[in-house]
Amino acid sequence: MTRTIPDHTVDDDDPVLWLRGERAALGPFTRALxxxxxxxxxxxxxxxxxxxxTPESLEARLEGYDAQARSMGTIPRFTVHDLTRDDGPLPVGTTALRIDHYVRTAEFVMLLGAAGRGRGLAPDATRLTLDYAFRICQLRSVWLRVLVANTRAVAVYEQAGFRHAGRMRRAGYWYGAEVDELLMDVVADEHLGPAGTSSSASEPSAGV
Incomplete structure (x- = not known):
């Protein structure tokens, strides 16, 4: 099936989905998107x-994709798919883990396009990425930075299990105004997977 998202065509007869939650799924980060x-x-x-x-040019973004593709061993990236639509999974955003392999931690980054916001996908996508971080990558903790004025994002991260860990004063801009930036984190033994399953639950089956 081929569908059109404003100014973009997606051929998704059989989209690759690695991790599924109730409302969202994670698939590969691809040049096609x-x-x-x-x-x-x-x-x-x-x-x-x-x-x-400021915005970024398409030319610069395509060059940036090639660099991102080469860095997947350090920064795994995922496409977020909306599972709630009647016409099947639709790509709506991305998540990433900027891993520091020396200390087994990572910075979490997520964005959702307009089609993915307000649909209850963000908590699911966040928990799925944390599940990958703790169960697949065996990280010790995951942290993030979020502008204090971005209250909707802060609420999502709290719902997904992040706790407040600090505050950097006047560290960013929100619609042109100086604002503080919050630091939030979650550690492995506090994480609950998307279905409420502890990250220390049964051992993976090695794909069998």
Missing amino acids: AQLYWRWENEPEVIAGMGRQ
């Missing part, structure tokens, strides 16, 4: 949430 990633990253609400002030 690079232009769609660029569109999400340049939505004004996303630019504000990331603390940026």
